[in-house]
Amino acid sequence: MGSFHLTKMALRNLVSKPATRLYPLEPPVYTSMTKGHVVNDIDTCILCSICERKCPATALTVDKPNRTWTINPFSCVQCSTCVRICPTKSLRMEPDYTASAVSMQSLTMTKPSEEPSEEPQS
Ligand code: SF4
Ligand code: SF4
Numbered sequence: 080m081g082s083f084h085l086t087k088m089a090l091r092n093l094v095s096k097p098a099t100r101l102y103p104l105e106p107p108v109y110t111s112m113t114k115g116h117v118v119n120d121i122d123t124c125i126l127c128s129i130c131e132r133k134c135p136a137t138a139l140t141v142d143k144p145n146r147t148w149t150i151n152p153f154s155c156v157q158c159s160t161c162v163r164i165c166p167t168k169s170l171r172m173e174p175d176y177t178a179s180a181v182s183m184q185s186l187t188m189t190k191p192s193e194e195p196s197e198e199p200q201s
Contacts, residue, residue, distance in 0.1 A: 107175075109174035109175060113174045113175075114157035114159065114172060115157065115172050115173045115174040115175055115176060116152060116155070116157070116172070116173055116175070116176060116177045117150055117152075117155060117157075117161060117162065117170055117171075117172060117173075118170070118171055118172075118173050119148055119150070119169055119170050119188055120169045120170075120171075121148060121169070121188040121189070121190050121191075122169075122190070122191075123167045123168070123169040124148055124165075124167060124169040124170075124188075124190060125166070125167055125169075126141050126142075126143045126146060126148065126190060127141075127166060128141040128143065129164055129165065129166065130160075130161035130164065130165055130170065133160050133161065133164050134155075134160065134161055135156070135158060135160060136154045136155055136156045136158070137154065138150055138151045138152070138154035138155040138156075139151075139161060140185075145189075146189055146190040146191075146192065147187050147188065147189050147190070148187070148188050148190070149185050149186065149187040149188075150185060150186050151183075151185045152177040152185070152186060153183045155177075157172070159172055
């Protein structure tokens with residue numbers, strides 16, 4: 080009886096599609112439930128530090144004087160809290176996972192300085 084089931088399973092597997100993908104030749108398909116990783120549109124970020132204060136994993140650092148926003152992707156737990164509370168909606172979750180790396184490095188983005196206002200004409 081056992082060998083009958085085994086033969087049936089083997090024959091079914093011979094004619095069915097493979098359960099695995101040929102990664103990286105076949106790109107992964109992410110579902111709508113995938114959390115992925117945090118991305119900041121630094122142009123719309125106002126460096127208010129709300130995301131840094133609310134992040135439960137202390138994965139974010141905002142340095143207003145130096146105009147930088149930093150995320151430690153190895154501390155981030157993909158909870159999306161920062162995305163929900165960002166007042167300018169500059170944060171979003173991208174569905175793909177953080178790229179693999181050989182060292183635990185943070186990612187720092189620098190907000191370009193504002194253009195100096197034009198001198199009033201006399
Ligand atoms: S909450 Fe949004 S606008 Fe404020 S520092 Fe964070 S990313 Fe920038
Ligand atoms: S997704 Fe959660 S853990 Fe990751 S940076 Fe945002 S608030 Fe922090």
